[in-house]
Amino acid sequence: MIKSINHYLSNAGKRMKRSAIREILKHLQKPGMISFAGGLPAPESFPVDDLKDVVLEIIENNGPDGLQYGTTEGDPLLRKLLVERHNRQGLKLTTENLIIVTGSQQAIDLIAKVFLDPEDYVLCGLPSYLGGLNAFTVYGAKLKGITLDEQGMKTDELEETIIRLRELGRRIKLLYLIPDFQNPAGITLPDNRREKIIQIAKKYDILIIEDSPYREVRFEGEPQKLMQEMDPSGRVITLCSFSKILAPGFRVGWIIGHPLIIDKIVMAKQTADICTSTFVQKVIARYMQKGLLEKNLEKTIALYRERRTHMVSCFRKYMPEGVRWTEPQGGLFLFVTLPGNIDANDVFNKAIERNVAFVTGSTFFCNDTGRNTMRINFSFSNEEQIETGVQRLAEVIREEIESK
Amino acid sequence: MIKSINHYLSNAGKRMKRSAIREILKHLQKPGMISFAGGLPAPESFPVDDLKDVVLEIIENNGPDGLQYGTTEGDPLLRKLLVERHNRQGLKLTTENLIIVTGSQQAIDLIAKVFLDPEDYVLCGLPSYLGGLNAFTVYGAKLKGITLDEQGMKTDELEETIIRLRELGRRIKLLYLIPDFQNPAGITLPDNRREKIIQIAKKYDILIIEDSPYREVRFEGEPQKLMQEMDPSGRVITLCSFSKILAPGFRVGWIIGHPLIIDKIVMAKQTADICTSTFVQKVIARYMQKGLLEKNLEKTIALYRERRTHMVSCFRKYMPEGVRWTEPQGGLFLFVTLPGNIDANDVFNKAIERNVAFVTGSTFFCNDTGRNTMRINFSFSNEEQIETGVQRLAEVIREEIESK
Numbered sequence: 001m002i003k004s005i006n007h008y009l010s011n012a013g014k015r016m017k018r019s020a021i022r023e024i025l026k027h028l029q030k031p032g033m034i035s036f037a038g039g040l041p042a043p044e045s046f047p048v049d050d051l052k053d054v055v056l057e058i059i060e061n062n063g064p065d066g067l068q069y070g071t072t073e074g075d076p077l078l079r080k081l082l083v084e085r086h087n088r089q090g091l092k093l094t095t096e097n098l099i100i101v102t103g104s105q106q107a108i109d110l111i112a113k114v115f116l117d118p119e120d121y122v123l124c125g126l127p128s129y130l131g132g133l134n135a136f137t138v139y140g141a142k143l144k145g146i147t148l149d150e151q152g153m154k155t156d157e158l159e160e161t162i163i164r165l166r167e168l169g170r171r172i173k174l175l176y177l178i179p180d181f182q183n184p185a186g187i188t189l190p191d192n193r194r195e196k197i198i199q200i201a202k203k204y205d206i207l208i209i210e211d212s213p214y215r216e217v218r219f220e221g222e223p224q225k226l227m228q229e230m231d232p233s234g235r236v237i238t239l240c241s242f243s244k245i246l247a248p249g250f251r252v253g254w255i256i257g258h259p260l261i262i263d264k265i266v267m268a269k270q271t272a273d274i275c276t277s278t279f280v281q282k283v284i285a286r287y288m289q290k291g292l293l294e295k296n297l298e299k300t301i302a303l304y305r306e307r308r309t310h311m312v313s314c315f316r317k318y319m320p321e322g323v324r325w326t327e328p329q330g331g332l333f334l335f336v337t338l339p340g341n342i343d344a345n346d347v348f349n350k351a352i353e354r355n356v357a358f359v360t361g362s363t364f365f366c367n368d369t370g371r372n373t374m375r376i377n378f379s380f381s382n383e384e385q386i387e388t389g390v391q392r393l394a395e396v397i398r399e400e401i402e403s404k
Numbered sequence: 405m406i407k408s409i410n411h412y413l414s415n416a417g418k419r420m421k422r423s424a425i426r427e428i429l430k431h432l433q434k435p436g437m438i439s440f441a442g443g444l445p446a447p448e449s450f451p452v453d454d455l456k457d458v459v460l461e462i463i464e465n466n467g468p469d470g471l472q473y474g475t476t477e478g479d480p481l482l483r484k485l486l487v488e489r490h491n492r493q494g495l496k497l498t499t500e501n502l503i504i505v506t507g508s509q510q511a512i513d514l515i516a517k518v519f520l521d522p523e524d525y526v527l528c529g530l531p532s533y534l535g536g537l538n539a540f541t542v543y544g545a546k547l548k549g550i551t552l553d554e555q556g557m558k559t560d561e562l563e564e565t566i567i568r569l570r571e572l573g574r575r576i577k578l579l580y581l582i583p584d585f586q587n588p589a590g591i592t593l594p595d596n597r598r599e600k601i602i603q604i605a606k607k608y609d610i611l612i613i614e615d616s617p618y619r620e621v622r623f624e625g626e627p628q629k630l631m632q633e634m635d636p637s638g639r640v641i642t643l644c645s646f647s648k649i650l651a652p653g654f655r656v657g658w659i660i661g662h663p664l665i666i667d668k669i670v671m672a673k674q675t676a677d678i679c680t681s682t683f684v685q686k687v688i689a690r691y692m693q694k695g696l697l698e699k700n701l702e703k704t705i706a707l708y709r710e711r712r713t714h715m716v717s718c719f720r721k722y723m724p725e726g727v728r729w730t731e732p733q734g735g736l737f738l739f740v741t742l743p744g745n746i747d748a749n750d751v752f753n754k755a756i757e758r759n760v761a762f763v764t765g766s767t768f769f770c771n772d773t774g775r776n777t778m779r780i781n782f783s784f785s786n787e788e789q790i791e792t793g794v795q796r797l798a799e800v801i802r803e804e805i806e807s808k
Contacts, residue, residue, distance in 0.1 A: 002638040005664045008577060008611055010543070013518040016671035022476075043468035051471075052463045059456045064447035067455075067651035072426075102506055102655075106677040113542075114417040135675040138517075139414070173412060207412055234406040247471035249682035251506075260409045267420035271539040273510040277681055278653035 011118065012138050020363045021130055027352050034389035037357040039183065039332055040380040042307075045300040046247050047292060054287045062282050070278035072270045073262075074100025074254070078285035082240075082254055085288070090229050096259040099266055102276045104213055104241040104253035108135045110268040111209060111237060111255075115173050116141040121165055123206070124176040125153050127335075127364030127373070129183045132176055132211060142170075143366035152182065152189035155196045162204045175201055175208045179227055180215035181331025184364045184375035188329065191224050198231045206235070207261075213241040213253075216297060218330035219305035234258030242284060244332065245297050250280040304332070304379050311378040311386050318394035320401055325376075335361065336374040342400050344374045347393075350400070356392040415522065416542050424767045425534055431756050438793035441761040443587065443736055444784040446711075449704040450651050451696060458691045466686050474682035476674045477666075478504025478658070482689035486644075486658055489692070494633050500663040503670055506680045508617055508645040508657035512539045514672040515613060515641060515659075519577050520545040525569055527610070528580040529557050531739075531768030531777070533587045536580055536615060546574075547770035556586065556593035559600045566608050579605055579612045583631055584619040585735025588768045588779035592733065595628050602635045610639070611665075617645040617657075620701060622734035623709035638662030646688060648736065649701050654684040708736070708783050715782040715790050722798035724805055729780070739765065740778040746804050748778045751797075754804070760796040 006014070021037070028035045058066050073079065078100060083093045101107045108131070116122070118140025124133060126145035133143055144165065146158050158175075165172055177197070179189040189197075201208050210227045228238040234257070241253035255265060269275075287293060311334060312327050319325070322339040338344060344360040351357065361373025381389060410418070425441070432439045462470050477483065482504060487497045505511045512535070520526070522544025528537060530549035537547055548569065550562050562579075569576055581601070583593040593601070605612050614631045632642040638661070645657035659669060673679075691697060715738060716731050723729070726743040742748060748764040755761065765777025785793060 001636065002662050002664065005662070005668065008519055009668070010517065010519050010521045010524070012521075013668060013672070016518070016668060016675075018671055019674055022674065038473070040473060043472060046468050046471040048463060048467035048471070051467075052460065055459050055463060056456065059452060059459060063452035063455075064450050065653075067450040067452070067653040068447060069442070069444060069647075069652045102677045102681075105675070109676045113414065114420070115412055115414050117414045117416075120414070131675065131678070138672075138675050232405065243473075247683075248473045249469075249471040251677060251679070251681040258406050258409070260406065264409065264413070264417060264420060267422055268417070268542075270423055270426065271420075271509070271535065271542050272513045272676070273506045273655060274535070275655070277506075277655040277684055279651075280681055280683065 011140060015138050015140065019130060019134060021359055024357065024359055027357055030355065032355045033357055034355060034381060034385045034392070035357045036376045036378070036381065036389055037359050038380060039377055041244055041248060042303055042379050045303055047296045050292045050296070051283070051287065054290065055283055058282045058286055066279045066282040068278060070275045070281065072266050072275050074276060075278060075281035075285055078281045081285055081288045086256065091226065093256060097256055097262060099255050099262050099269065100276050100281060101253050101255055101269065102273055103243060103251040104211065104239040105131055105135070106272070107239040107253055107255045108132050108211070110265050110272060112136050112139045112141065114264050114268050115207065121170050121172040122174045122176055123158065123161065123172060124366060125178070125182060125185070126367065127184050127361060127370055128176060128366065129178060129211065130364055133366055145366045148185055148187055150187065151193055152179070152187045153177065153197065155193060155200060158197065159200050162200065166204070172204065172206050175206050176211065177208060178211045179224065180212055181217065181328055183214065183331070184333050184361065185335045186326040186328035186331055186333050188224060194224065194227050194230055198227060198236070201235055202233060208236045210236050210238040212238055213244050214331040216245050217301060217304060217332070219301060219308060221329045228256055237261060245300065246284065246293065250284060252276060252280055252284055307378045307383070307386060310383050311376070311390065314387050314390035318391050320394065320398040322401060323397060332377055332379040334376040334378060336376055338372040338374070338397065339401060340372055341404050342372050342397070344372055347374070347396055347400055350396045351393055354392045354396060356389045358393070415544060419542050419544065423534060423538060425763055428761065428763055431761055434759065436759045437761055438759060438785060438789045438796070439761045440780045440782070440785065440793055441763050442784060443781055445648055445652060446707055446783050449707055451700045454696045454700070455687070455691065458694065459687055462683070462686045462690055470683045470686040472682060474679045474685065476670050476679050478680060479682060479685035479689055482685045485689055485692045490660065495630065497660060501660055501666060503659050503666050503673065504680050504685060505657050505659055505673065506677055507647060507655040508615065508643040509535055509539070510676070511643040511657055511659045512536050512615070514669050514676060516540050516543045516545065518668050518672050519611065525574050525576040526578045526580055527562065527565065527576060528770060529582070529586060529589070530771060531588050531765060531774055532580060532770070533582060533615065534768055537770055549770045552589055552591055554591065555597055556583070556591045557581065557601065559597060559604060562601065563604050566604065570608070576608065576610050579610050580615065581612060582615045583628065584616055585621065585732055587618065587735070588737050588765060589739045590730040590732035590735055590737050592628060598628065598631050598634055602631060602640070605639055606637060612640045614640050614642040616642055617648050618735040620649050621705060621708060621736070623705060623712060625733045632660055641665060649704065650688065650697065654688060656680060656684055656688055711782045711787070711790060714787050715780070715794065718791050718794035722795050724798065724802040726805060727801060736781055736783040738780040738782060740780055742776040742778070742801065743805060744776055745808050746776050746801070748776055751778070751800055751804055754800045755797055758796045758800060760793045762797070
């Protein structure tokens with residue numbers, strides 16, 4: 001019997017590890033646990049009844065087609081509907097600019113495969129979405145984090161970092177951004193900073209990944225422009241997803257970009273999974289055609305707005321002095337900063353004992369900083385759970401502060 | 405505007421190309437075309453009515469769960485049902501031996517990612533499934549083909565090749581096999597040759613990929629043992645799929661292997677697409693629970709048996725002398741060998757003009773041989789199309805032979 005597989009592994013295989021968040025999620029099986037940990041949509045936001053009708057229609061009218069292999073680019077109708085929807089919102093796309101993928105995690109993986117060799121650099125926010133960072137590092141890429149201020153990525157630091165890395169002879173391939181309701185920091189980049197970042201990327205010939213799963217989950221305020229819309233040069237690759245606006249269980253997202261880039265991603269996807277489920281693509285296309293996406297999105301936004309507002313009011317009510325948090329205009333998360341001498345890992349261990357979970361912020365910092373930060377999800381828990389969970393969390397934090 | 409993306413590409417990105425089969429499939433849009441080209445299941449084999457009931461049950465009873473994120477390993481019930489089914493057929497699995505993937509193409513891709521560095525060798529049959537070969541080469545692996553005789557891969561040549569490559573200092577990581585109704589050659593390895601191959605793999609410490617999408621589509625004769633069952637050492641990784649026994653449009657397959665290997669594949673899948681669609685996994689699990697899989701498989705086998713028999717009788721009736729073909733006991737393909745001086749590419753170009761398509765066999769030979777061979781699919785076309793298509797094809801071949 002094989003005792004170890006280490007000597008068979010590729011360098012990528014050796015670099016793979018279980019996600020830290022995944023390990024946290026194990027604790028969530030415990031009865032009575034209130035979870036602010038995952039980035040899970042509210043089950044109440046899933047349009048079960050509407051989907052029932054749509055799924056029936058697809059099986060009755062598109063049965064065999066919806067069960068057959070499809071093209072790698074994606075279902076033609078779904079691509080057309082997405083292109084039209086984006087164009088109504090200000091983009092100027094054709095279907096050559098768009099490919100359907102198996103969730104936007106696959107988008108990140110395919111882009112990493114197409115562009116990243118070992119030792120290539122990816123610039124990212126401090127902090128950034130862990131699933132993105134892990135996908136890049138499996139391919140051997142080096143991550144370099146750029147500090148965020150209240151408006152997002154600091155452009156002076158970005159440019160200085162690029163200059164310094166280039167002086168050292170490093171190849172910088174990608175700049176990874178989550179411009180709207182950044183995961184985990186909750187920050188939205190203003191238009192002028194988007195412009196500035198695009199200028200810098202152009203000057204130093206770097207591709208931008210605009211990861212945008214939360215953009216449409218906006219509770220208030222005016223949306224900024226998609227960086228895709230601002231950049232005429234084709235260097236922005238935008239990742240979108242149905243996971244937060246419809247249902248993650250379908251595993252459907254899409255990529256918008258320059259036709260040359262999309263064409264290469266098609267080739268990458270062909271050997272990765274041939275095509276995304278034709279069945280769920282047809283279900284989503286029909287769902288969109290019936291105008292149900294906008295209807296459900298409105299409902300979801302209202303629900304999350306309430307939960308965000310309630311979460312923030314509980315934070316105000318219960319949190320001890322010295323704790324700061326974001327009050328985001330959209331998305332799924334608050335980002336919490338504890339006093340500098342408090343380690344969120346200690347808070348985490350005690351919180352788990354009191355049946356409340358979150359994700360330590362340091363998980364999202366590629367330079368292992370942010371040890372006094374926490375990511376708190378508000379989409380998954382109901383009002384009562386939010387109140388009780390924040391109370392428990394506040395108690396633990398208070399005890400930690402008082403013990404120092 | 406970006407004019408070229410070549411300078412951004414990774415080495416993997418540079419290696420990616422559009423699949424030859426994919427390019428062939430473009431011709432199939434032509435009206436009146438009869439296609440023996442793709443490996444598409446018969447639309448008539450899809451259990452549309454049964455699925456309608458199952459999908460309704462899932463939405464009504466598992467709505468929110470089926471729309472939420474799931475675990476990377478796969479739906480617990482589906483894994484359990486598959487483990488039980490395999491164990492009834494002679495394996496001794498636990499759920500630790502099994503992960504659900506987004507079609508078995510993803511299985512190949514994840515395995516390549518976990519095990520293959522550039523310049524690592526993969527041994528494969530001459531010929532072999534193109535989607536597998538392409539997935540390996542994207543990771544920079546070198547392919548070395550081993551001749552097949554009527555019983556499949558030649559074991560003496562296999563061992564000699566391994567010895568020679570090792571003398572040259574090459575690292576051989578994987579042996580890629582399709583033991584049952586090999587794609588494209590249609591050959592099934594007998595048990596004794598499976599045993600011999602496992603011995604060789606053990607002696608030289610190579611992992612075996614047993615790609616097994618067609619195994620259950622058997623028209624007659626007794627099944628051979630799965631290599632997974634014969635190998636107590638854990639070096640066989642078996643890939644299975646619902647694509648040919650239920651519906652490819654769901655994009656669901658599974659991998660069986662040693663828990664250490666499955667664990668690493670879980671890590672690889674986590675950054676590749678987080679999880680396979682929970683919705684379709686639950687649909688398939690319920691479908692299996694109701695005993696519908698076996699029922700539909702029986703129907704599918706009967707349909708494909710008829711089509712195979714009809715295809716073979718048309719070949720006997722119409723093909724000119726000098727043309728040889730396999731008469732497979734299962735699977736989806738005949739493999740045809742033309743006289744040595746005939747190039748199947750020439751036949752292809754003329755066949756397309758006469759509205760009949762196939763895939764040139766050389767596509768599946770990693771050493772660019774097999775130029776006088778053709779892969780002919782019999783699952784997708786009805787009896788009338790088979791008759792007309794074979795007639796057209798025979799005419800073209802006769803003309804080619806006579807013109808030499």
